[in-house]
Amino acid sequence: MKVLLALLSFLLVAHAFPQFDSEVTPEYVIPSDNTTPDYNPPQxxxxxxxVNSYNIFDIEEAGDYPVYEIYSNSIQDTDYYNSEDCTIQFVTGASSALISFSIDRFDVEYNFQCIFDSLCLKGIKFCGNNWTEQYNSLNYGVPAFNTYTLKFTSDNSVTRSGFKITAFIYKRQGDFLTYEPAGIEYATGSYALTNYQFQNTTDYVDSCSLDNYGVTTPDYYNTDSNVYVTPSDDTTTVVECAEGSSTSYYYLYDYYNNNDHRYTIESTNYGNGLYSNNTDCEVKFYTSSSRKLLTLYYSDFEVEQSTGCYFDSVCANGVKFCGDWESGRNFYIEIPAYSWFTFRFNTDSSVSRRGFQAQATFSQTYSEYGTYQVCSGDGSSENTINYCFSSDNAYEDKCASDYVAPAPTASNDEPVYDHTFVDYFTSQPDHVNHNPFSETERNHVQLIQTILNRASESLNYVKDLVDAWNVFV
Structure with missing residues (x-):
């Protein structure tokens, strides 16, 4: 019997690994070799x-090594135009990207703070013409599923010959460091770029998409001081979820100096063990007279994993997250003025994990084109989340406990329901009948499905053994 088992094991291992002819060397396929079938030619x-232009480029579909020649104006014109408002945005897919800019020529109206005409690159406004070849290359790292924005603006007087810069884009895998200019808001010449720092793509913010150049008028919205927490400066407010059911409210009023609002949100017992069962923690933010861009960074994340995140989950912008893949990731969400945004943590009656620590930073944004953000899908893995531009969808506070999915509009076609807009923490609205089970019933169904999947795997394994036996005899 031992000999028979050994022979069966040998046959299974032999079928599990490919066999190579010892006389033949396996072929190594170079991705950029244009003779291979999978070659994606560069663009x-x-x-x-x-004057008013907006261009979006999908890096994932742009070939192996896309190159973009960017001009401040039409090639036929000698000078750029007055009142230009030009936005160019690169969108990454599953791969991160290294973007290297070569400044071929640059002549933009000078001002010591670049307040007239300027080109924005990673939060720094460039102007003037005092640029030497020593500083004609700038490198920036962009994480996967994100954007990199260039923005050129000019006022209504005085123009120059403008610029030509070339963007070389290299796709990368995972996070990496880049050596970037830092610590300045404007640069009028190469002498200004004296401070460089290593930047990790995990800390990336698409600064030029914020258009945060002006000073806004503070909003004196009349609110009850007992309801809203209003920090007086740019400090970080720590929000700890309590056991049981809890709701916290925070008011994001506009500062004179445009300071960001910073919050650290933690699950129950974070840092002291596992989180609590039967928790329903809502953290609610209210914007005032300006839109806000939320940068949500999970410095640590471990929540019970399940398909659809039905058991324990963190909800943000209508998407429920679970598992541990979110650690070290940034997510961006745009919130309109005078709107609620709810961050929600919910657990069932069994199984606990380490929990999470989330850094939530709210910045003012005036971009009319929207933010490339997580908007729907299933947050149990990074491959089941959908991204869209915020301008493409009407905003709804979909994680709030009192949220109800909108009724379908009248149509001759069969209505299609977006399941991600439905709050699975509470009972379903009457018109939504795709999931009529209670939470307990859904948990039981999920458990039964898991058992059936494992039973199917076992049966497949037995079938493989039988097939191996038939080959042997």
Whole structure:
């Protein structure tokens, strides 16, 4: 019997690994070799700015090594135009990207703070013409599923010959460091770029998409001081979820100096063991007279894993997150003025994990084109989340406990329900009948499905053994 088992094991291992002819060397396929079937030829794209132009480029679909030649104006014109508002945005997919800019020529109206005409690169406004070849290359790292925005603006007087810069884009895997200019808001010449720092893509913010150049008027919205927490400066407020059911309210009023609002949100017992069962923690934020861009960074994340995140979950912008893949990730969400945003942590009656620590930073944004953000899907893995531009969808506070999915509009076609807009923490609205089970019933169904999947795997394994036996005899 031992000999028979050994032979069966040998046959299974033999079928599990490919066999190579010892006389033949396996072929190594170079991704950029244009003779291979999977070769994706690079694109060379010319981009010309205009008075009111907006260009979006999908890096994932742009070949192996896309190159973009970017001009401040039409190639035929000698100077750029007055009142230009030109936005160019690169969108990454499953791969991160290294973007290297070569400044081929640069002549933009000078001001010591670049307040007239300027080109924005990673939060720094460039102007003037005092640029030497020593500083003609700038490198920036962009994480996966994110955006990198360039923005060129000019006022209504005085123009120059403008610029031509070339963007070389290299796709990467995972997080990496880049050596970038730092510590300044504007640069009028190469002498200004004296401070460089290593930047990790995990800390990335698409600064130029914020358009945060102006000073807003503070909003004196009349609120009850007992209801809203209003920090007086740019400090970080720590929000700890309590056991049981709890709700916290925070008011994001506008500062004179445009300071960000910073919060650290933690699960129950974070840092002291496992989180509590039967928790329903809502942290609610209210914007005032300006829109806010929320940068949600999970410095630590471990929540019970399940398909659809039905058991324990963190909800943000209508998407429930679970598992541990979120650690070290940034997520961006745009919130309109005078709107609620709810961050929600919910657990069932069994199984606990380490929990999470989330850094929530709210910044003012004036971009009319929207933010590329997580908007729907299933947050049990990074491959089941959908991203969209915030301008493409009407905002709804979908994680709030009192949220009800909108009724379908009248149509001759069969209505289609977006399941991600439904609050699975509470009972379903009457018109939504795709999931009529209670939470306990859904948990039981999920458990039964898991048992059936494992039974199916076992049966497949037995079938493989029988097939191996038939081969042997």
């Amino acid at each position: 060379n794209i010319i981009v010309e700015c205009g």
